Amino acid sequence: MTERWWAEDWKEFKETLPHQEEPYSKRSWGNGLHSLCSFPGKLKPAIAHHLVDIFVPEEGTMLDPFAGVGTIPFEASLQGHTPYAFDLSPHAFTITKAKLQVTSATTTSDVISELENYLESNTPTESAYDTVSEFGLNGDIEEYYHEDTLEEVLLAREYFLSKPLVELSPSELLVMASLLHVLHGNRPYALSRRSHPITPYAPSGDFEYRPLIPRVEDKVERSLNCDIPFNFTEGHTFQADSLKWWPVEVDNLDAVITSPPFFDSTRFYSQNWLRLWFAGWEPEDFDSRPSEFVDKRQKETFNVYEPLIRQSRERLKEGGVLVFHLGKSDKCDMAEELRQIAEPWFDNYDILDESVAHVEKHGVEDKGSTTNHMYLVLY
Structure with a gap:
């Protein structure tokens, strides 16, 4: 050479x-x-x-x-x-x-099941709700989500932050990255009201309940299908x-x-x-x-x-x-x-x-x- x-x-x-x-x-x-x-x-x-x-x-x-x-x-x-x-x-x-x-579809599915169970078994803290009602750069965080979706977003954040990022498994990282993608956007795949998929501009439109798990599952499946x-x-x-x-x-x-x-x-x-x-x-x-x-x-x-x-x-x-x-x-x-x-x-x-x-x-x-x-x- x-x-x-x-x-x-x-x-x-x-x-x-x-x-x-x-x-x-x-x-x-x-x-x-x-x-x-x-x-x-x-x-x-x-x-x-x-x-x-x-x-x-x-x-x-x-x-x-x-x-x-x-x-x-x-x-x-x-x-x-x-x-x-x-x-x-x-x-x-x-x-x-x-x-x-x-990562694999099996281990990723296990992570999603564990996340789903966490969402069903827990309730966000009052301090978490206080933060999202008072903080945001293009509007307060609570303005982006239907109240039921907001609860799921808060719990999902709590779930992933329960251990250091460096300790997350490949499957946990894929699920978290997929959730980050659907966190805001201007199409039905997104959890938020109408915003933008790249920059979370101030939201508009109706407050509509958009369940977190099926949207994350769909994004993960598409990622796992990449060659x-x-x-x-x-x-x-x-x-x-x-x-x-x-x-x-x-x-x-x-x-x-x-x-x-x-x-x-x-x-x-x-x-x-x-x-x-x-x-x-x-x-x-x-x-x-x-x-x-x-x-x-x-x-x-x-x-x-x-x-x-x-x-x-x-x-x-x-x-x-x-x-x-x-x-x-x-x-x-x-x-x-x-x-x-x-x-x-x-x-x-x-x-x-x-x-x-x-x-x-x-x-x-x-x-x-x-x-x-x-x-x-x-x-």
Whole structure:
């Protein structure tokens, strides 16, 4: 293997932009588990597919330090590589870990039965009701649900938070991720009144009882029916801050491939607030926790990326590569900013500039001011 095993494939990608052509350009392209749970700003699976295919050698090892809902590491698993994934968000961690592990219909059915029994045997606390009547970013939580559905949502949250996220089994994670998906939306599959499947805009319409268990069962069944290739390789997911010291087992990597929040992206916690609450955040966390996340920290200085870039260099094999998928706007060229920070650790770089004028909004009104996607390759 030459030091730049990826050079020819990368050159072809730059010339052809295959993710813009059929079949990759289709909105539905990719494994169905990419849609395990809606997520704002999710990287297009076709882009993740090609970046992994280009930059990770056969049966290689890679890391996504800003994994989000696991689009890049899941593509690595599908291609037979060993992926590592970091994310600070508890709901993103849940979804990614569910995608990167294999479970069965039998064990998942057992979890749903246990959850159903919990819903039938318990009653939410008064403090839980107090919280949902007083907290919400687009309206109080209680405004989203019929009172009977709200009771089930509160108990389901209590059920999943009864033990740490890191201790949940693959089946428990799949059920929780499925529940996160149906937590809000604008179609009958959702538990909420009419809102939006990506961002929980203020609800509208009648209060209608929507039972939780059948909707979760339906989503889980569809997820279990997604085709998983024989060479699928389970990954390793950490609820970790990629801008701090990485776990020691994340080492000897062939590639680090990631798409951090764009400089002009909408605040992640306001777009994800209802799912973050279900995954464990309390009202006070929305005041204190956002300062830990890179989308806010990078507004002050891009130097926050220095520990990530330095550790990438240290954990990569000789000839390994660090790849960023970034956003560019009139206010900020993220690729150039990070290229300069990377100079002490990476001798070479390449940058690809791709217009995103063709990208759909999918019903989301605020897509930020990003005009181009940038690919920064450091080696």
